[in-house]
Amino acid sequence: MQNNGSAKRTVLTVLKKENELTISGIMSYFTISEVAVRRHLRELERQGLVKKRFVKQKLGRPYLIYSLTPSGHKTFPSQYESLSLEILWDLEALEGVETVEKVIQKRTEREQAEVKNELNTDDFGQKIRDVAAIQNNKGYMVEVEKIGEDSYEMRHYHCPIAKVASAYRQICSGDQRLYEDLFSEGCVEPRSCIVDGDNCCKWTIKK
DSSP: OOOHHHHHOOOOOOOHHSEEEHHHHHTTTTTHHHHHHHHHHHHHHHTSSSEEEEOOOSSSSOOEEEEHHHHHHSOOOOOHHHHHHHHHHHHHHOOOHHHHHHHHHHHOOOOOOHHHHHHOOHHHHHHHHHHHHHHHHHOOEEEEEEEEEEEEEEEEETTTTHHHHHHHHHHHHHHHHHHHHHTTTTHHHEEOGGGTSSEEEEEEEEE
């Protein structure tokens, strides 16, 4: 019998190899029950590692197919983060730290535009939840908790660029500016940071 960790890893590996699969296709790789596999899929969806979509048929009911999110793909080994850090080091050596700061600022501006393009609500609470979902898909493992009237706590339990941010704290400052811009009608207060050794990056967001 597979334990929870190995079963989830098998789901990720199968979807990495096959790109997209129905539940029956995924089940062909398992000896555990379909109920158990569906439970693992729901947990992987909650973590932002797996996504699903409906496929319509000419005859019969639509069916679901599952695939990896960008965050799901990133669970497999890569050297992208190390390469990004090395490029910034080389850029600083060649052009100076001011150029690196401009590159990081450009990244923040691009993120602002991308996130705003995906938002379509003026409701404060819903906007926070939508931003959390967007960031979850980028691998930040986000949770949002309402802690008061028009007051929320957003927590990032994973930072996919922590190694780069440890060397260039301007990235953390850029994330702060990103949220201040997205929630300009409120107040965004940083509470903790993974780069500082905390277990999550945390903000209090109040209207």
